[in-house]
Amino acid sequence: MRRATAWRLAIIATGVGLLEGLCRAGFITHLTMPPPSEILRDLLHILAAGSMNGAIAKTLSNVAIAVVSSIVTGIALGVAIHPWRGLRNSLEPLFATWYAVPVYAFYPLFIILFGLGDTPQVLIGFMLAMIAVLVSTLSGLDRVPPVLRRTARVNRMGPVATALRITLPCAAPYLFTGVKLALSYAFIGVVGAEFILSRDGLGYEINFAFNNFDNAVMYPLILLILLIATGLNATLQHWERRLLARRSRG
Amino acid sequence: MTGARWHGLALIATLLLTWQMLYWFAGAQALTPPLATARFLVHLLGTAAFWGHLLETARAFGWAVVIAVGAGLLIGLPLGLHRLGGEIAEPMLVALYSIPKITLYPIVLLAFGIGLPAKIAFGAMHGFIPVALFAMAGVRQVSPTLLRTARVLRLSTASTIRTIVLPAAIPEIATGLRIGFSLTLIGTLLGEMFGSQRGLGYLLMTAIGLQNVPVIMAVTLLLVLFAAGMSVLLLRLNRLTGARNHPK
Numbered sequence: 001m002r003r004a005t006a007w008r009l010a011i012i013a014t015g016v017g018l019l020e021g022l023c024r025a026g027f028i029t030h031l032t033m034p035p036p037s038e039i040l041r042d043l044l045h046i047l048a049a050g051s052m053n054g055a056i057a058k059t060l061s062n063v064a065i066a067v068v069s070s071i072v073t074g075i076a077l078g079v080a081i082h083p084w085r086g087l088r089n090s091l092e093p094l095f096a097t098w099y100a101v102p103v104y105a106f107y108p109l110f111i112i113l114f115g116l117g118d119t120p121q122v123l124i125g126f127m128l129a130m131i132a133v134l135v136s137t138l139s140g141l142d143r144v145p146p147v148l149r150r151t152a153r154v155n156r157m158g159p160v161a162t163a164l165r166i167t168l169p170c171a172a173p174y175l176f177t178g179v180k181l182a183l184s185y186a187f188i189g190v191v192g193a194e195f196i197l198s199r200d201g202l203g204y205e206i207n208f209a210f211n212n213f214d215n216a217v218m219y220p221l222i223l224l225i226l227l228i229a230t231g232l233n234a235t236l237q238h239w240e241r242r243l244l245a246r247r248s249r250g
Numbered sequence: 251m252t253g254a255r256w257h258g259l260a261l262i263a264t265l266l267l268t269w270q271m272l273y274w275f276a277g278a279q280a281l282t283p284p285l286a287t288a289r290f291l292v293h294l295l296g297t298a299a300f301w302g303h304l305l306e307t308a309r310a311f312g313w314a315v316v317i318a319v320g321a322g323l324l325i326g327l328p329l330g331l332h333r334l335g336g337e338i339a340e341p342m343l344v345a346l347y348s349i350p351k352i353t354l355y356p357i358v359l360l361a362f363g364i365g366l367p368a369k370i371a372f373g374a375m376h377g378f379i380p381v382a383l384f385a386m387a388g389v390r391q392v393s394p395t396l397l398r399t400a401r402v403l404r405l406s407t408a409s410t411i412r413t414i415v416l417p418a419a420i421p422e423i424a425t426g427l428r429i430g431f432s433l434t435l436i437g438t439l440l441g442e443m444f445g446s447q448r449g450l451g452y453l454l455m456t457a458i459g460l461q462n463v464p465v466i467m468a469v470t471l472l473l474v475l476f477a478a479g480m481s482v483l484l485l486r487l488n489r490l491t492g493a494r495n496h497p498k
Contacts, residue, residue, distance in 0.1 A: 100481035184348035
């Protein structure tokens with residue numbers, strides 16, 4: 001594992017170094033892309049000046065609302081649907097084709113319905129994230145061994161105790177996958193919607209800077225979004241690995 | 251089979267009913283009802299201008315799919331065969347998957363300029379990652395017994411890949427193709443929404459600007475029908491390849 005990490009860092013460093021060299025040597029003109037070191041410097045400037053704090057807070061809070069609401073709704077719907085075999089079979093094709101449908105196509109509709117506030121963006125993030133949680137919840141509940149359910153019944157455990165001590169631990173890895181996907185999808189949905197049409201947020205600021213050829217703002221903000229997205233992803237992957245490691249030891 | 255068909259019909263009926271009720275609830279300035287939308291879509295399909303946009307999108311999407319699948323397989327298959335390579339690349343691909351790629355759009359536009367190549371690049375960028383990830387996973391889970399058999403039979407690397415690795419990994423590859431296919435469509439449309447003067451994405455974007463609800467609804471319906479139809483077809487293909495490899 002450690003060797004792979006070292007390789008990965010080396011590859012990323014080489015890539016960034018190469019980009020830096022190409023920019024400095026003029027193969028990539030300054031108008032197309034400033035060198036990575038300059039992008040990082042500009043990003044630090046922007047963060048220190050605080051000019052983008054409003055946009056950052058807006059995007060992150062919208063993502064947070066989308067993630068939390070989709071996790072709560074997804075798990076609640078999953079638990080509610082799971083016992084109903086027929087209903088599940090009817091909904092199966094909907095889940096399977098959900099991600100084939102370009103969700104952004106609904107965005108104009110949401111703007112007309114809810115106005116140009118935060119609601120349409122959050123809703124796009126929610127639509128992408130919720131189904132992932134719902135599907136993972138269903139497959140997690142499927143993996144609870146019937147023996148354990150029966151054991152719970154033999155021991156006369158109440159529904160709450162069964163849920164906390166049998167169902168949740170068994171379904172946890174799947175639920176975690178759902179949460180991980182929800183975070184990525186909510187981020188993609190919210191930033192994408194901001195980018196398409198909105199009045200604030202990081203996606204909006206990037207699009208605004210792009211339309212004004214303002215590379216000194218655009219590239220640092222793109223870098224910031226990449227750092228946030230990959231940082232969140234790496235953190236969750238790390239947790240997941242720890243969770244699985246503890247499980248296989250226990 | 252008949253059970254599944256009945257479930258599908260019930261689902262479609264429920265969705266249509268929800269749509270109609272949403273129309274009664276939200277009114278005509280927000281959305282058009284199912285029947286009127288379908289009628290308007292048929293009307294649009296009768297105009298030459300609409301076909302121009304449709305063909306433009308189809309062309310961009312076709313190229314993007316070819317590139318996404320080709321690049322995905324070229325990246326995923328070798329990484330599946332090479333243990334360390336896969337270990338190095340997998341988290342990077344997963345990270346790339348979780349990035350809101352729409353923010354990279356300005357860079358794509360600056361590199362390719364406005365027009366067809368930018369759309370193709372943007373579509374392919376979205377699609378190749380799941381193809382690569384699933385191909386990698388598919389190759390990795392090929393049973394070691396099969397690979398040892400290949401070694402015993404002294405098969406060359408090329409014929410091992412052709413006769414053992416590829417057939418064994420096909421169900422996973424099919425899943426990757428299905429997901430890659432839909433993401434490529436989303437990417438291509440997003441590309442058209444910003445950097446283009448033609449195509450369905452452009453049509454959608456101008457309709458948003460003009461608050462032209464009938465056009466928004468009709469184009470959305472067309473896209474949903476196409477995406478869902480392709481997904482159902484590919485899902486069936488998926489099940490078929492899975493069933494062939496695991497005969498009951």
